[in-house]
Amino acid sequence: MSNLKVEPSPVALIGDIVESRTHRERQALHNAFEAAVARANAEVPIDDPAVITVGDEFQGVYPTLGAAxxxxxxxxxxxxxxxxxxxxxxRGAVTTLDPVRGIHDGPAYWAAREAITVAEDRAQRAQTRTSRTAYVAPDEAPATVAAVRAALDCLDFMVGSMSTTSREILGGLMHGHAQHDVADRVGISPSAVSQRVRRDGIGVALEAMMTLGDLP
Known part of the structure; x- marks a missing residue:
């Protein structure tokens, strides 16, 4: 019997700015989008660097679900x-159609496209209006996919229910900034940051992000 470890298939990620066409400062939004994607490319292991495509969308391929x-x-x-x-x-196989321009296709992208439609449809329902993320993996055990989706629903709810200040704190702490630095950035005291971390679920959200970020 072979003891060779089977590596998981790569994961395609597609991101789409919500209601981008109604944004008042389209150029500023695009510039911020480019900077955000560039930071993700610099900080996260990736198979094919994420690129912005048409329609305020970006896509990339990652070695693991956690990295995506x-x-x-x-x-x-x-x-x-x-x-x-x-x-x-x-999750699935990825086919490179044009290596020069970085155009890809294949089951991973088909699944990612289906997933983003799932997330959009769920956001139209009152009970799941905070949904922003979905995962589709036809070759994985349905129970595993369902568990990941449930975790993402909970995380999306926590983040979507936070105030602007609490979400800025979450972002700062996620990027490894100290609480006193985050406090200076958002204009509140370090003790107020600590209170929000406990009261607003920021600490729970951070732990969930760390756990999900380690998925194979």
Missing amino acids: LRASFVVRTELFPRADVRFGLG
Whole structure:
């Protein structure tokens, strides 16, 4: 019997700015989007660097689900409060159609496209209006995919229910800044930051991001 470890298939990530066409400062939004994607590329392990495509969308390919999720966390926190982002993640094979221009296709992208539609549809329902992230993996055990989706729903709810200040604190702490530095950035005291971390679920959200970010 072979003891060779089977490496998981890569994960495609597609991100789409929510209601970007109605944004008043389109150029500023695009510039911020470029900066957010560039930061994700610099901080997260990646198979094919994320690139912005048409329609205020970006896409990239990652070696693990955790890496793809970490990239989504970076982009979302970097763009807030200017804009919010919807994400679809799909696991499967990736086919390179044009290596020069970085055009890819294949089951991972088909699954990611389906996932972003799922996230958009769920956001239209009152009970799941905070949904921003979905995961589709046809070759994985349905129970595993369901568990990941449930965790993402809970995380999206926590983040979507936070005030602007608490979400800025979450972003700062996620990027490794000390609480006193985050306090200076948002204009409140360090003790107020500590209170929000406990009261507003910031600490729970951070732990969830770390756990999800380690998924294979």
